[in-house]
Amino acid sequence: MSLAPRPARSRIGIITGSGPEAGVDLWNKILRANRQLLGEAYRGDLDAPEVVIFSVPSLGLSMELATHDAEVWAAMRRTATALAAHVDHYGIACNTLNHYAEALAGLNLPAQLVSMADVARDYLVEQRLSRVALLGARPVMDLGPWSAYRHLPRTAQIEVPADLDALHRIIYDVKHRGGDAPDIVERFGRLLDGLAADTALLACTELPLIPFHSERLRTIDVTDLLALALARRSLTPPPGGMQP
Structure with a gap:
């Protein structure tokens, strides 16, 4: 059976590692939210969002953020910069690490952070x-x-x-x-x-x-709220037109 192509969708990303299971949980919840948003229009695999996940163990130092700020921020800056080359919107699967939302905005990356x-x-x-x-x-x-x-x-x-x-x-x-x-x-x-x-x-x-x-x-x-927000953004056209 031939399926008509969907319009181009935004790519979404996940930064995880604190802990790594949190990224898997967020991904599952994004997939569930995507199905719910599409409803009867959901046709299967081809209607799932395109997701890129970076899991970085050193981000687990976030539990004692004041002590490990320099190391955690270096890992976050490096990871977000690399991820932003592949996605349009991204979320951080850790409430504590969203402390860096303002600093990440200051990097003027091509992808937009959706903050918890x-x-x-x-x-x-x-x-x-x-x-x-x-x-x-x-x-x-x-x-x-x-x-x-x-x-x-x-x-x-x-x-x-x-x-x-x-x-x-x-x-x-x-x-x-x-x-x-x-x-x-x-x-x-x-x-x-x-x-x-x-x-x-x-x-x-x-x-x-x-x-x-x-x-x-x-x-x-x-995490449910973030998953819904990211799923909604995945249904929007990518900034600047068609994906490559």
Whole structure:
């Protein structure tokens, strides 16, 4: 059966490595979002987005970003510059590493970064959410200069756990042991139960790997929001006309 060619689509990229599974998770979610956006028009493999993934282990130093800033930024700058030669839009599969969004914009690369913090902010505005909990690694939750989410309090009231280090340790444990270890599930559940907000942003790619469900608390996976944003951009024409 002959299929009519689709119009040229933008290429999308993923930077991963902190941790590497996060890039696989984002890719899967992009594929799912692409199917949902196309709906009945989706015909199979030829309608999947073109995706380029760069996985860089040294980006895993992001968990202690203030200590390893120079090394992490060097790896990020090198990776983004190389990736931008192959794609039109890209995302970073790590909430902490989105700290570098402004620095990456300053490089004037030919590809556009879609920031996790930006898609989270847009979601809060769209859903008219005035109060949310922010859950992630300590550099994210402290909303200081190392946090990609430091401007989010302009949009909504932000709650963080009373013990930031407890969640930071949970994230390290998920990286080492996986999210389904019973003690990890129990510790994460206790942390969620201590929140006053009824909505929480999972602003760490390890947290959705923990199979915990709360009847009271609605959790929003920021990776899902990024995947949808990237899938939408993949459906747009590439900048400058046809792809080579």
